[in-house]
Amino acid sequence: AQSVTQLGSHVSVSEGALVLLRCNYSSSVPPYLFWYVQYPNQGLQLLLKYTSAATLVKGINGFEAEFKKSETSFHLTKPSAHMSDAAEYFCAVSGGSAGNTPLVFGKGTRLSVIA
Amino acid sequence: DAMVIQNPRYQVTQFGKPVTLSCSQTLNHNVMYWYQQKSSQAPKLLFHYYDKDFNNEADTPDNFQSRRPNTSFCFLDIRSPGLGDAAMYLCATSRVSTGGWAFFGQGTRLTVV
Numbered sequence: 724a725q726s727v728t729q730l731g732s733h734v735s736v737s738e739g740a741l742v743l744l745r746c747n748y749s750s751s752v753p754p755y756l757f758w759y760v761q762y763p764n765q766g767l768q769l770l771l772k773y774t775s776a777a778t779l780v781k782g783i784n785g786f787e788a789e790f791k792k793s794e795t796s797f798h799l800t801k802p803s804a805h806m807s808d809a810a811e812y813f814c815a816v817s818g819g820s821a822g823n824t825p826l827v828f829g830k831g832t833r834l835s836v837i838a
Numbered sequence: 839d840a841m842v843i844q845n846p847r848y849q850v851t852q853f854g855k856p857v858t859l860s861c862s863q864t865l866n867h868n869v870m871y872w873y874q875q876k877s878s879q880a881p882k883l884l885f886h887y888y889d890k891d892f893n894n895e896a897d898t899p900d901n902f903q904s905r906r907p908n909t910s911f912c913f914l915d916i917r918s919p920g921l922g923d924a925a926m927y928l929c930a931t932s933r934v935s936t937g938g939w940a941f942f943g944q945g946t947r948l949t950v951v
Contacts, residue, residue, distance in 0.1 A: 755937040755938055755939070757938075757939065759942075764926075764945070764947060765944055765945065766842075766844075766928055766942035766943050766944045766945045767881070767928065767930075767942040768942070769939070769941075772939055774936075774937060774939070813880060813881070817937055817938025817939075818937070818938065824937075824938055825871055825883050825886055825938060825940075826883075826930075826938050826940055827883075828880040828881050829880060830879070830880050831878075831879075831880055
């Protein structure tokens with residue numbers, strides 16, 4: 724079984740500051756890990772994914788995440804926050820190459836960006 | 839250019855009146871999912887199809903049904919909506935070889951009055 728825990732339901736940063744959203748996973752098989760972003764009344768958009776290749780994954784909109792097996796973490800970062808980054812962010816895990824396993828989502832972290 | 843399309847975007851239904859939400863995809867993915875997302879919560883998987891094989895989550899209420907007549911379309915039927923069923927319903931698709939990487943539609947916001 725897979726699960727993810729997102730630390731912090733709400734994170735607030737100043738415009739231009741570092742963004743760090745935390746995600747820890749639990750998986751009985753080598754996981755695939757994902758970060759999705761959701762704007763109000765919209766669906767989920769994939770930011771980036773880890774699928775057992777490079778441990779440092781670059782995504783859209785300047786975001787990146789690093790897979791650390793020793794820490795069972797997949798934290799999302801962005802060097803400089805922009806007002807347009809304000810949204811809900813979800814970390815998700817699947818059973819990876821084990822096959823047809825739906826995504827399991829964390830509870831989400833709401834990012835606020837202060838001007 | 840839209841790949842997973844949900845209709846309608848907003849649906850208002852009366853308490854107890856059956857309602858159907860639809861999802862179509864142009865990606866030719868073999869897996870389709872329905873998630874329910876209540877306000878300020880994570881998406882919760884209701885069921886998914888692997889081709890025509892239907893997989894129901896253990897805690898999905900019997901009030902929720904689904905149909906997948908072909909690869910491109912999937913429907914969510916709520917037989918007798920209650921106030922607690924008001925939520926965003928998200929359809930997603932994936933290819934089984936990609937290990938769960940899912941593409942989401944824009945969602946349908948369901949209001950029950």
